[in-house]
Amino acid sequence: MEQTGSDRLKSALLLLAVASLVIGLAFYLADEARIASLIWIAGVVPVLASLVIEILRSLSRGEVGLDIVAALSMTAALAFGETLAAAVVAVMYSGGTFLESFAEGRARREMHALLSRVPRTATRHRDDGLEDIPIDEILPGDRLLIRQGDVVPVDGTLASETGFVDTSALTGESLPVRLMRGAEAMSGATNAGEAFDLTALRPAKDSTYAGIVRLVAEAQASKAPMSRLADKWSLGFLAVTVSIAFAAWWFTGDPIRAVAVLVVATPCPLILAVPVALVAGLSRAAHFGVLIKGAGPLETMARIHTLILDKTGTLTDGRPKIVSIACYGDTSEQEILRMAAALDQASKHPVAQAVVAAAKAEGLRLPVPSEVVELPGEGVVGRVEGRPVIVGGDGFVAALVGRVSGDASSMAAGSVLVAVAIDGQMAGHLVMSDPLRDGAGAMLNGLRREGVRRILLATGDRADVAKRVTEGLGLDGVRAGLTPDQKVLLVLSERKRGPVMMVGDGVNDAPALSAADVGVAMGARGAAASAEAADVVLLVDRIDPLGPGIEIARAARRIAVESVVVGIGLSVMGMIAAAYGYLSPVQGALLQEVIDVAVILNALRALRISPSDALRV
Incomplete structure (x- = not known):
């Protein structure tokens, strides 16, 4: 997925700030201080302008963030000619916003790949042929072909004799549902059986699926915005910073001391440490799926x-599995499963495939069936090793061979019964359920x-x-x-x-x-x-x-908080030193860089978070 305009802007601002700092330093070392100052100003002004715009947007939403401290420090440094300090602050700030943008962009790319499989077209009968059309072009009355595995694109009525649909995505019912001609099929269900025809009842925008999407939009609109960890510290830290800077200027009459305080106070432990720890947590969580x-x-x-x-x-x-086998007569459970699975090899029905998978898991050898006839939605009739076998719904098999005393036709709700008849007699039932x-x-x-x-x-x-x-x-x-x-x-x-x-x-x-x-x-x-x-x-x-995901999230947040507390403590100490005149603005910026490196190294510990074995089941 391509970067958004906001992502590109943040990347460009970081590149501009870094380039101006490096090029300006080169001119400064070549005794071209005036040119260096102009280059640093050129790198700072775009970052500061973007920052001011973001602050105004936040204030319009009633939010006060740490960006104000960064804006004050850059503005004060420019106003009093401390352009190098301003350039360092610009690099620190733009680097922090870039890291946050990078984390969100990575998540968007992952989601794009995940959602790219969503079907966007449907197959419609037209002039004795078939055509693929966008879902938005489906009209009421259109006859659609729903192939096995297709998602029903719009609400409609079944135009074929029978159909099997998986409605688990809509209703939570884990086992396929049988529909008869004229029954309504909801959009969003999946065809779990043979292909069938569907007559569209309404356009895609008015379907069940679209209604749920609208519910999603309404729920998202009512959802409270997530507050950033760094913003929770903003008001207190802002008050402390302004108080120390004002006091330093008031009692000494030297505005440069206030500039030094603001530069040291630029909340880079918050701007950098928090996103680094959280991005590391995102990466670590992705490692665990x-x-x-x-x-x-x-x-x-x-x-x-x-x-x-x-x-x-x-x-x-979400897949049916055999939980028990009821036997009638002398046929063993293993033999019932073997014969049923052998015949079900000829069917693509999900229940039949589950029976085959269960037999293979038991290590049973499955002979090839013969004379197979499948009745969609009912069952399968054929021969296995020359013996007549019927596998299907309880009512279907009982209608052909009759019931036996004590059969499992009244099993507990939520179970699916697969009846098995061998040699014209009801041999047993496979009781299937969706287990924990x-x-x-x-x-x-x-x-x-x-x-x-x-x-x-x-x-x-x-x-x-x-x-x-x-x-x-x-x-x-x-x-x-x-x-x-x-x-x-x-x-x-x-x-x-x-x-x-x-x-x-x-x-x-x-x-x-x-x-x-x-x-x-x-x-x-x-x-x-x-x-x-x-x-x-x-x-x-x-x-x-x-x-493991929750444990990683908790650990990453804890590391972020630790980094913030340590970083702010060191910053406050540096602010006090700057207020007493022990640090110039440039020295304050360099000290802040040292603090940044320390808190970032601490934040990177989130890359080594190892969830406890108790949660890895």
């Missing part, structure tokens, strides 16, 4: 009080040790399913059957207790991610809308990097 979109979210992430988790794709894997991710419980316990006080579940799934899946996790609350706007209300209500982090992966989570103080999206398989709305994206398809 946690993309944090800037220093602001990282600072807030370090102060999280409440964690709200979606279920599907976050606490659970491995290590989720240990990770949540680690987060509590890191200071997260409340952990809640918020899901669009049914209450019985949510409670069964999360049993034993020790959550502080389970909120089930929630719509996107209800998730937003939950986030807003919890924010009254303290900063809230929301973790989700579906389109339905995007508004809540935007409303939270820190929104975290599952970026590997999650919906693009949630990744775009979030402040943090987990770049792997697991929730466990969240623990």
Whole structure:
């Protein structure tokens, strides 16, 4: 992604300030002090002008930042002929703003690569053929072809006999849903079965997906701005600086002492140490698969009080797995799985693929099936090793071979039953569910040790399913059957207790991610809308990097605070020395450079943050 205009301006100002300082020093050493002074002024004025504009914008928003001290020091140095000191301050200030811009730009580039996979076109039937068109050109009544794996681009009704769609990104329901002709399919769902036709009901701008995007925008607009760590110190430090500078001038009558105080006071420990520590924290977090979109979210992430988790794709894997096998007759569990998986090799249905994967994980040899006939949305019929086998939905298989006493057709809510018939008899049921991710419980316990006080579940799934899946996790609350706007209300209500982090992966989570103080999206398989709305994206398809991410954020912020405290302490000592006349403005600038190097080296310790093993599950 290209740099924004603001990024280019900050880069140009830093280059100009550094170049003018170096070239001016060369002329100064060649006994051309007047030319050197003019060159330093030429480098300082653009930086100062940009700084004044930024200060005016901040004041119009009611914000008072540390930029005022830097502006005062540069202005005073220029006014009293201390151009070298002004040039040094200009380099220090422009370097700090460049570092912040660099961190944000890196995050934007990562997100551009992450979101570039979002589909922008649809396939429409036209004049006995097919054409690819932009989604915005879809009109009500258009007949669209939705291929396997395609995202439904607009709300519509099924024009084919049957269709299987994955609605987990919209509703939180982790298992595919079967639709019949005439049923409505929501935009944002994914075709999990064979290709089907869809008749568009409304334009893309009026679809379910677009409505959720509008919710995201509204939530972002209502979200309180993140305050920078450095700005919290600004008013006090500004008052101390102005007081010492004024006192030095008042009692000595020498304005140069006030200039020296201002130069030493230029808050470079804040301007430089904070962004260095936080950029290092961003880099370290990315090493563990946690993309944090800037220093602001990282600072807030370090102060999280409440964690709200979606279920599907976050606490659970989002893929169905076999949890038990019910057997009828003499056929063993292993044989039922082997025969079912052998036949399911011929199907692309996600449940069939999960059965095949389970059999391969058991090390079972799967023979090639023959005479295979797949009935979309129903099941598969064929022969395995010459024996007739039927695998499919419970009702479909029972209608062909009948039921047996004590079968598993009334299993617990939230489970999916795959019936298996062998030799014309019901042989058993594969009971499938969306289980809890491995290590989720240990990770949540680690987060509590890191200071997260409340952990809640918020899901669009049914209450019985949510409670069964999360049993034993020790959550502080389970909120089930929630719509996107209800998730937003939950986030807003919890924010009254303290900063809230929301973790989700579906389109339905995007508004809540935007409303939270820190929104975290599952970026590997999650919906693009949630990744775009979030402040943090987990770049792997697991929730466990969240623990190390929070620990890194806390450690990076702690290192930043340490650097600020030490740097300000040294600066205050230097200001007092300058007030008593022991430091000239140039000497004060050089001293400030030494302080800068010290605090930056300390801030770089954030690159070596190593999360504890307790949070790496």
